[in-house]
Amino acid sequence: MSGIKSYLFEKREVLLVLVLLIIVSSFFFSSHFFEYPSHTHAWTQSDRYALAVGFAENGLNPFLPSTFNLFPKYPPYENFQHFSGYTSAALALPEFLAAVVMRVSGIEDPVILRTIVLLSGLIALLFLFVFMKALGSSFVMSLLMVVFVFSAPVFTYYMNGFIPGIPALSLSFAAFYFYVQYLKKQYFSYFVVSLFLLTLAAMIRPPFLMPLVAVSVTQLFFWKSNKLHFKELFVILGNLVLFSAFWMYDKQLQGTFGSMFNNELMPAVNFSDWGVLLLKAWNNWNISYLTYGHYVLLIVAFLLLIVYRKKIASGFRAKILLVTLLNLGAALMYSFVMAQQFPAHDYYFLDSFFLPLVIFSSLGLSLISVQQKKQLIPLTAGLLVFSSFMLHASNLKQNERYTTHSWDHTETTRQNFIGSEAFLNECKVKNDARILVLDAYTSNVPLLLMNRKGFTVIETTNEFIKKALTLPFDHIVIQNKSLSGDVLRNFPELAEHLHPVANNGRIGLYNYTEKNSKKSWLELLLPVNEQHKTNSIIDTTVHCIGSQDDFYPIKDTTIQETDQALTAVLFQAQAYAKNEKIEGLNLVIDAKNANGFSFYDSYPLSIFFEKSVKQTVMSVFFQLQQGFPAGTRVKVYIWNPGKNEVCFQNQAVLFTKYSLHI
Incomplete structure (x- = not known):
């Protein structure tokens, strides 16, 4: 009877934790839950979403993943010509499950994959809770570990994202729960489930092979020649064979x-x-991995393991500790062989150090026991305050990560391609047409938003653009903001082969022709409905700015009427540099009105003077917010914090309005 009561009590505790997690998750994630992959590592996250859409459109074959990009980032050999979009991607199980939901519901939306990842994160936290309980921890300390993981900024951010590290962690937490139950109760089925879950995690995200090997080595370390251990060996070898076969x-x-x-x-x-x-x-x-509160708890857990070392010197805790130490050692070696990735990718920490650090902390904190109720109240109050601190710190970090900055070209690109599918449909571009996107910033985002497969050029060097033009594409799409400074500046001869078809103010659609018919930058952008005639705003006078000039005004005007069409400002001028190297030279647009409306953007003019160029033509496209309010004052000027000496001639400023479609 007491066993039944204990079981029901534990179920109520798990249900309470689930309710608390749903409440906190709604607070953390509701603002961005329905967004497209964006902000930190949007590139990788959008590639994962592309896998889901690829499964949905390619017959739901879980062993043949594909994306919308027809040329892999890592081609298998020179002169690769297999333009199918298929790719190796480990076991893309979360993406496959999302594809199944897409096919059943008829809805293709990122929220489906985001939901699956979020649910896997919640499951991970519930298994962590019952893992702590299995270690003998109290409800309060078990809940603290749940908060510890949930509020770890790296976990929080990707729990509301798309990468497979969260589902792999979920399987690993579940595996450790069954493993500790096996060590305590010796039910062999628990060991089978534990090893299989770790294997599945490793197939989804290969770095999770480390905990699988750590558990296997630990069991073999305590080897005894008996029937049970032979069965363990069979399960270990079976799972390693399964992983190896899939690998x-x-x-x-x-x-x-x-x-x-x-x-x-990448060692x-x-x-x-x-x-x-x-x-x-x-x-x-550092504080994107864990908050300062987390680091304090890690130190506390370490000290507790030292103080209570005799308590964990034998029994199931000793095996869990050995697994953790082996996993940490493996993670350290992994950080060497993948060292080049760690500075730019925070989720490599999630794949390697995060799991053993959580298990390590769980072991330490589970040793805290409260014998008297009068000790429970102050301990609970203190832990609530500490948990609030970690949650608050994590929330601040999430807000920081979701902030769009002017230098975030990945997010700008995503915004520029919103509505691009409708734009191409109006242009009568076939659904199976292959699109070449120059200066795409990511592998799949533009293609997904256009709902067309094709190719992307991330680095717009002369060599990469030239190679891309040999690919079997049907149309070219270029962001207006990138046409001059990123594309034509590096490959000027492209202007002779581009035939502009349409432009919606964000992106331009072009056909590639072998005829040599060079067009100007303005002709390629198809500007319409100029506020002023071009000839009337060309300033042929030579103007120079010196090292003493911080600012140089170019245009100061007021918007007279509101228009719902997308508005852009185009600037072009011939320039001559007097000093050897140009740095810190920016074109700025600053728009304000009396009602509090404001818009600010800048563009580095120094890129036009790269490779010691002395004379150049500077062309800049500013995409403005749709529908500037009437009475908005718009100033265009050059900001010269680098104390450069530059002369300008034939300056032109156009205020241009595009249709949102053609």
């Missing part, structure tokens, strides 16, 4: 189709380089 299949996919995802080691050159890279990663992500 070889994934490698075969990579050898045939290439991959959109990195599958190669440090030596130990000194390793230290430099890890220090850089720490400087970039």
Whole structure:
């Protein structure tokens, strides 16, 4: 009877934790839950969403993943010509499940994959709670560990995202729960489930092979020649064979189709380089990994393990500790062989160090026991305050991550391609047409939003653009803001082969022709409905700014009427640099009105003077907010914080209005 009561009580505790998690999650995630992949690592996250859409459109084959990009980031060989979009991607199980929901519901939306990842995160936290209870922890300390993981900024951010690290963590937390139950109760089925879940996690995200190996080595370390341990060995070998078989299949996919995802080691050159890279990663992500409160709890857990070392020297806790130490050691080695990735990718911490640090902390904090009720109240109050601190710190970090900055070209690109599918449909572009996107910033976002497969050029060097023009595309799409400074500046001869079809103020649609018919930058942008005639605003006078000039005014005007069409400002001028190197030279647009409306943007003019260029033509496209209010004062000027000496001639400023479609 007492066992039944205990079971029901534990179920009520789990239900209470679930309710609390749903409440806190709604507070953390409601603002961004329905958004497209954006902000930090939008590139990788959108590639994962592209896998889901690819499964939905390619017959739901879980072993043949594909994206909208027809040329893999990592082609298998030179002169690759297999333009199918297939890619190696490990076991893309979350994306496949999202695709199943898409096919059943008839809805293709990022929120489906985001929901699956979020649910897997919630399941991870529930299994962590029951894992703590299995370690003998109290409800309060178990709940603290749940808050510890939920409020870890790196976990919080990706729990509301798309990467497979969260589902892999969920499977791993579940595996550790069944593993500790096996160690305590010796039910062999628990061991089978635990190993299979760890194997599945490793198939989804290969770095999670580390905890699988750690558990296997630990069990073999305590090997005894008896029937049970032979059964353990059989299960261990079976799961390692399963992982190896799938890994070889994934490698075969990579050898045939290439991959959109990195599958190669990127080690440090030596130990000194390793230290430099890890220090850089720490400087970039320290409080994005964990908050200061988390680091305090890690120290407390470490001290508790030292103080109560005799208590964990034997029994199931000793095995859990050994698994954790082996996993940490493996994570350390992983950080060496993938050291080049750590400074720029915070989720590599999620794949490697996060799980063993959580298990390590769980072991330490589970040793705290409260014998008297009078001790429980102050402890609970203190932990509530501490939990609130971690949650608040994590929320601040989430707000920071979701802030769009002017330098966030990935987010700007996403916004520019909103409505691009309707735009191409109006232009009578076929659904199966292959689109080449120059200066795409990501592999799949523009293609997904256009709902067309094709190719993207991320780095607009002369070499990459030239190679891209040999691909079998039907149309070219270029962002207006990128046409001059990023595309034509690096490959000016492209202007002779572009035939402008349509422009919606954000992106331009072009056909590529072999005829040499060079068009100007303005002709390629198809500006319409200018506020002023072009000839009347060309200033042929030579104007110079010196090192003493911080600002140089170009245009100061007031918008007379509100228009719902998208508005842009185009600037062009011939320029001559007097000093050897141009740095800190920016074109600025600043718009304000008396009612509090404001808009500010800037563009680095220094890029036009790269490679010691002395004379150049500067062309800048400013995309404005749709529908500037009447009475808005718009100022265009050059800001010269670099104390440059530059002369300008034939300056032109156009205020242009585009239709949102054609």
